[in-house]
Amino acid sequence: MSGLLFVLSGPSGVGKSTIRKEVMKICQGLRYSVSCTTRSPRANEVEGVDYYFVDLATFEAMRDQGEFVEWAKVHGNYYGTPRRPLEAWWQEGFDVILEIDVQGAKQVKAVFPQGIFVFIAPPSLRILEERLRGRHSDLEDDILLRMTNAHLEMQSIRDYNYLVVNDVLEKAVDQFRAIIVAERCRIRE
Amino acid sequence: MSGLLFVLSGPSGVGKSTIRKEVMKICQGLRYSVSCTTRSPRANEVEGVDYYFVDLATFEAMRDQGEFVEWAKVHGNYYGTPRRPLEAWWQEGFDVILEIDVQGAKQVKAVFPQGIFVFIAPPSLRILEERLRGRHSDLEDDILLRMTNAHLEMQSIRDYNYLVVNDVLEKAVDQFRAIIVAERCRIRE
Numbered sequence: 001m002s003g004l005l006f007v008l009s010g011p012s013g014v015g016k017s018t019i020r021k022e023v024m025k026i027c028q029g030l031r032y033s034v035s036c037t038t039r040s041p042r043a044n045e046v047e048g049v050d051y052y053f054v055d056l057a058t059f060e061a062m063r064d065q066g067e068f069v070e071w072a073k074v075h076g077n078y079y080g081t082p083r084r085p086l087e088a089w090w091q092e093g094f095d096v097i098l099e100i101d102v103q104g105a106k107q108v109k110a111v112f113p114q115g116i117f118v119f120i121a122p123p124s125l126r127i128l129e130e131r132l133r134g135r136h137s138d139l140e141d142d143i144l145l146r147m148t149n150a151h152l153e154m155q156s157i158r159d160y161n162y163l164v165v166n167d168v169l170e171k172a173v174d175q176f177r178a179i180i181v182a183e184r185c186r187i188r189e
Numbered sequence: 190m191s192g193l194l195f196v197l198s199g200p201s202g203v204g205k206s207t208i209r210k211e212v213m214k215i216c217q218g219l220r221y222s223v224s225c226t227t228r229s230p231r232a233n234e235v236e237g238v239d240y241y242f243v244d245l246a247t248f249e250a251m252r253d254q255g256e257f258v259e260w261a262k263v264h265g266n267y268y269g270t271p272r273r274p275l276e277a278w279w280q281e282g283f284d285v286i287l288e289i290d291v292q293g294a295k296q297v298k299a300v301f302p303q304g305i306f307v308f309i310a311p312p313s314l315r316i317l318e319e320r321l322r323g324r325h326s327d328l329e330d331d332i333l334l335r336m337t338n339a340h341l342e343m344q345s346i347r348d349y350n351y352l353v354v355n356d357v358l359e360k361a362v363d364q365f366r367a368i369i370v371a372e373r374c375r376i377r378e
Contacts, residue, residue: 118374119376157376158376160376161375161376162371162374162375162376163374163376164374174370175370175371175374177367178366178367178368178369178370178371178374179367179370179371179374180367181363181364181367181368181371182351182364182367182368182370182371182372183371185351185352185353185364185367185368186350186351187308187346187347187349187350187351187352
């Protein structure tokens with residue numbers, strides 16, 4: 001692998017997408033790996049930009065043909081990271097950002113142990129719950145499920161290389177950008 | 190050690206001081222370890238800010254009392270890093286920057302293997318020589334000695350954690366700052 005792999009993970013609702021999008025505006029040479037999912041698009045989510053929205057049969061066919069670096073069932077929906085775009089981008093000299101749940105990040109680490117794993121954490125679980133409720137797109141059961149998972153996911157922080165606490169957005173964006181700039185300067189064995 | 194230790198090193202004339210000073214203007218929570226030296230002050234160098242300028246007898250007394258983390262004879266002059274300020278700053282929650290030659294950095298690594306070692310390199314040795322001549326403060330013999338050492342020092346890059354090429358100053362400053370911000374986010378064992 002010639003380019004770098006940045007894996008952005010953390011609990012649902014923590015602000016991974018927002019941080020990633022802001023960093024891609026101010027940092028060159030990055031490509032974002034768009035995941036496939038069987039869940040329905042939220043308002044303002046765009047096909048091919050936020051996700052590839054596929055039906056269950058399509059997802060299962062891709063999975064069975066080994067086209068995913070990782071895949072997982074999260075909150076009742078399937079998510080997967082297509083392998084081919086990553087390899088193409090590295091060939092072209094880009095660094096790649098994945099944005100995935102904690103379960104998926106573990107699988108990616110097994111395949112790409114040299115990846116750079118960044119955990120985005122909320123300032124507190126109480127604030128995470130407020131943010132999830134503020135999104136107004138999830139049912140009460142969904143929110144409770146996400147909170148239960150968040151509690152478990154926070155225990156995986158030690159498996160990551162970096163921790164960014166998303167308290168003030170500008171600071172979190174600066175920190176993720178700094179991680180990218182620094183890792184590009186890192187001397188590897 | 191509670192705070193971090195950033196060791197900035199690289200060939201003489203590469204711009205270590207300039208980069209360090211610019212980063213300290215835009216990055217909070219840092220303290221710069223002022224070295225002791227037996228060499229004479231250059232124009233615009235200030236006692237206690239750039240160096241503690243001491244005579245040989247004083248330097249040898251401090252060295253013999255174990256007051257240096259590292260010391261070295263470089264280009265015929267002695268340089269040493271006092272130990273006590275580092276420990277005081279870490280206690281107070283600051284991160285510390287050392288700015289030392291490659292020989293001194295090796296000694297520091299032996300004492301503080303958990304330090305973060307940053308090598309500042311010139312875009313090329315030819316450009317380094319132009320910069321040394323542009324400084325107008327060194328004799329021809331000094332310049333030749335520094336160039337010979339630079340050639341050797343470049344072979345130590347693999348012992349460092351990060352490489353910053355000082356081509357465009359703003360870029361080098363941004364990279365060193367990013368290394369500090371990122372290392373503060375790093376999850377340690």
